[in-house]
Amino acid sequence: MITLLEHEGKSLLVRNGFAVPSGALWPALPTCDYPLVAKAQVPVGGRGKAGGIAMVDDAAALETEASRIAAMQIGGHDVRAVYIEERIEAQREFYVCAMVDRDRGCPVLIACAEGGVEIESVPRERIAEVAIDPLIGLRGYALNSLLRGIGCPEDLAGEMRKVLTRLHDALIAEDAEQIEINPLILDAKGRLIAADAKVLLDEDAGFRHPGREAEVGGSAFERSARELGAIGIELDGNVAAMMNGAGMTMATLDELTALGGKVGPLVELHGVMTQGPERVAEIVELLLAQKPAVLFCNIYFQFRRLDDVAEGIVSGLKRIRDAGGTPAPIVVRMAGVKEAEAREILGAAGIPMTDNFAEACDLVIAQCNHSVKEGV
Amino acid sequence: MITLLEHEGKSLLVRNGFAVPSGALWPALPTCDYPLVAKAQVPVGGRGKAGGIAMVDDAAALETEASRIAAMQIGGHDVRAVYIEERIEAQREFYVCAMVDRDRGCPVLIACAEGGVEIESVPRERIAEVAIDPLIGLRGYALNSLLRGIGCPEDLAGEMRKVLTRLHDALIAEDAEQIEINPLILDAKGRLIAADAKVLLDEDAGFRHPGREAEVGGSAFERSARELGAIGIELDGNVAAMMNGAGMTMATLDELTALGGKVGPLVELHGVMTQGPERVAEIVELLLAQKPAVLFCNIYFQFRRLDDVAEGIVSGLKRIRDAGGTPAPIVVRMAGVKEAEAREILGAAGIPMTDNFAEACDLVIAQCNHSVKEGV
Amino acid sequence: MSILIDKSSRVLIQGITGSTGRIYAERMKRDGTPLVGGVTPGRGGQEVAGVPVFDTMAEAVAATGADCVLSAVRPSLALDAVYEAVSSGIRLMVLYSENVPVHDAMKMCAFARAKGVQLLGPNSAGVISPGKANMADISLERTRPGRIGIVSKSGTLTYEAMDTLHAAGLGTSSIVCLGGDPVVGTEFAEVLRLFDADPDTDAVVLIGEPGGGMEFRAAEAVREMGKPVVAYLTGRNAPAEKRMGHAGAVSSASGDTSAAAKAQVLEDAGARIAPRVTQIGAVVAGLLGVGAA
């Protein structure tokens, strides 16, 4: 999932036919006159309450506020940029959103006559929603139902219909998971203008959108894992673990937790296995660099090869030792394709291996207790 | 169904992204140099064999040939115009067509590596065809299958894929029943150019295409019926007949033919009933103007009202008499809504009416024999 | 019993506030058809013929539990009407509208089939199970309940067929009009199979016409049926079907699609052919050995 900053989201809206206020990334300025507004660009909500948005009526105020905002941290994120934008007087504010409903397996359009507030605070019955059948797309009857649902005035119906159609079409054309405009404002001239934009894009659709790359978010550990092609999850525990598959990752966490273990950091190997043993070695290094009490490798392959993983583990441990480090104890449970070969490789390096999940978990907990007692 | 002339079809192709030779309607000339070709514009095939296409290499030949062609009649149609077109040397000729397959209920794309000849003369196994599911449209795998089917050379595949995609998209965008390009020529520069165009449009989709109007074809009688909102069928018989519904029209023709009658001209009322009794009167006038031995009205309404028809019949006969004419004898079979009212209206005008189809047919045949004997 | 609709059906009219919609609504109420509501966008809260009007099909279905809808909207709205109705969860739709663009017809038929909705039309005169429910362009008073099924491409010829059955002392279980357009949502073969499974139908009358291949597929169904089928093919003397230019000849649906060719194929499959429309009733009665043949 790729989260766009507001100004990126607005560029996307503009290329999909929407009107947005004039704006520029500070220190550049929009071509319009004061009053302006300075807005922190962060990939999280709540910036208004945090002081990340300031009304500025002249150049002096702008410089003061923009500098102040640029230095802020909001929701754990450094402000990436300050967006300076035309301030538009709103006659009315609406909420509109197109998103993928993963559970129903179809796009939905959502609209509300009460925009500019948090949509969760609006009573559900005042929110209009239609599900879009991917086989037929957005049809007139669905638009009409949304317009009636928000009590759209007759003289605004044509414009609102266009906005909702563009919203739906942009969701598809951009392979977006969500395009939320809140507020969509009706200005004094009767135009509908997107005053904010929250856009989430599907990174799997990158092949259709040259240049689209997921921004690697999360902690330093998580970003490193991501750069290696794996999924890292930073949790506050002392058992590091490396698994294959999301289900197995969650199950390992559950199993160890049930036994009283404190798990984290975790790595789900994901696409790593297509990259060869040395990439596995880098994952091992990364996990051990987190200084866990024990490292648990829990892999079950019925298609990929375990000997590749075994080589990677051995190589990772060797690298650490070669660099003068002392790796944490390691428990290996592996089962599946090339299991005997993997056992042999590990055995040659003095690493025992079991194929039993439950037994391995017990070993991990025992090792963990031992390490903690020893003060390792 | 609307049949476009070649030059109209080519305009449609151009606005859908196709390349066509430069051309103009004589006496205007295209901007390109000689050699040119002069082509009769008629809504039927076979103009080449009929002498409706001439190669012209200079201005003198052009004037001679264009004048000659302009005066021709081809397949019963006056030549409407002469289209003067760039003559392009073809490296290869293909056949491509997008059409509605009414039986399978979906669009189909048809292609053949042997263009420029009558497609019926090409063995079926050399013709590639794919049916397009309206739920998903034309997809890459279908295009690939067509390209393989015609053995499209690799260096032409990209262009051919574009042409076929445009063809499909144009079929939908233009609400066409058929867009046939034969030949599609590959010129010396490697471009694919539509050298002919046979386009049929769906007149029911006129509401999506402002300005689209069916050209009224057929005989004078058929054109008149059409202008009144009905469907006229000119057949070489002496029993004129007026029915509602295509099925009933065909069944009446069958029934009378089975009894030895010779039927024609026919009118199927179609949309006439929304226009009121006076429109029915005009239909009656039109049919009687064909000087039949007898006029048969065979109407069964379960939704529309028979009294409207009865009034129309009475009014039509009165008009003819008022104009000093003597209408042919009339047999009326009507059943359904407002049947009693209709019988009363007709009765007051001295016209008997039955509700029995078979009995009415017998009456028609008897009346017909009588009229013929009397020499009416 | 009967097929497709009966007393337990719950019927909506799409476009109920239009002139055709109102006529249908009044007639359904008068005839005892289980009409439960109607839909016209922007008219939600009104009433027609004593039933409530809703803004959307979804609301109407949720409020009434409707499972069938008759649609009488103008052709430019027909595609949306079908999409909305099919998406609302109904089971059966009659699209009465005519002059629907063929591209719209292809799309709506594909979508209805995809969602398992039985679509009659476009340009269908509807379906009636006499004495139980009437979603057809057919007056209840001209029907007679009985044990013969009718499935037809033509509305008007359906009336004729009914009359000939009545004259032969027979009545109908259900009458199904597929729609006069070339692209329609339901095939003869599907309806034949429904009649074959209906315990209250003894024989089926099929009324076909020239063009297309639906009657050939019907013949395959006739071959597998336990019940007798009487077929009438109109258009024996019709001027040759207009061909859609050259391409028509190479498309898959080619071959002889004349009324005579179809009659032959149906006869070969075991159907009895009624040579004239006025003889349908007599042929059925003769076949069943009942009535005034």
Added chain:
Amino acid sequence: MSILIDKSSRVLIQGITGSTGRIYAERMKRDGTPLVGGVTPGRGGQEVAGVPVFDTMAEAVAATGADCVLSAVRPSLALDAVYEAVSSGIRLMVLYSENVPVHDAMKMCAFARAKGVQLLGPNSAGVISPGKANMADISLERTRPGRIGIVSKSGTLTYEAMDTLHAAGLGTSSIVCLGGDPVVGTEFAEVLRLFDADPDTDAVVLIGEPGGGMEFRAAEAVREMGKPVVAYLTGRNAPAEKRMGHAGAVSSASGDTSAAAKAQVLEDAGARIAPRVTQIGAVVAGLLGVGAA
């Protein structure tokens, strides 16, 4: 018996000349899976693992009578692969490809459903009926034929579940992996009903996860089933599901979709909950009163 595939299935591999396709082909041949051919455009006429390669699904189905296909194509081709396979008339498709764009997933699932094709995936580890046919990312030698069905969102946990069943002296009738992606073609509920109707299945193991509403719909099926269901929900300790911004909260699939909430709903519907993945086999054996519990 078994569900979805068995010895009478006729299996194709889409993308059979690719590296993953070849591995599957060799394995299927070795395992006795009824592999009848493969498809790679432009490679028609070649052979892989002794079966013929065709240019199109339509040709492959026509030539081999195939009714099932396993697809291992790259994500950018997955949508077309499903459209082509579904249109070719097959009955079951396993889409092994992962990282398929969610908009493509929505379209392919809607289309497969519309055409009545059982689509497992995207990102499905497949389906196996041990000893009969193997269209899964599961080694035949690690399976044991038996009378327990498994249906799972996770490929790897399926292996774990199998092992615990074997350890408890039990084997499997069929194992069905729905696919790890949020939008997949087949639901738990559908597979549960198939297992319920299968005479060779005695009980079913369901392996679910946090997020989405599929397990809630599964609970409705559990309520109607005659056979016992043992459910394991992974992710009890998973960090809270990432919400898709504000709109996620107002969309219909809201509510508590944690593993614990799902386990509760399934238990209320009559399923037995296996608290840990390593205990699945023991819970099943205990429930059936058999094996080494």
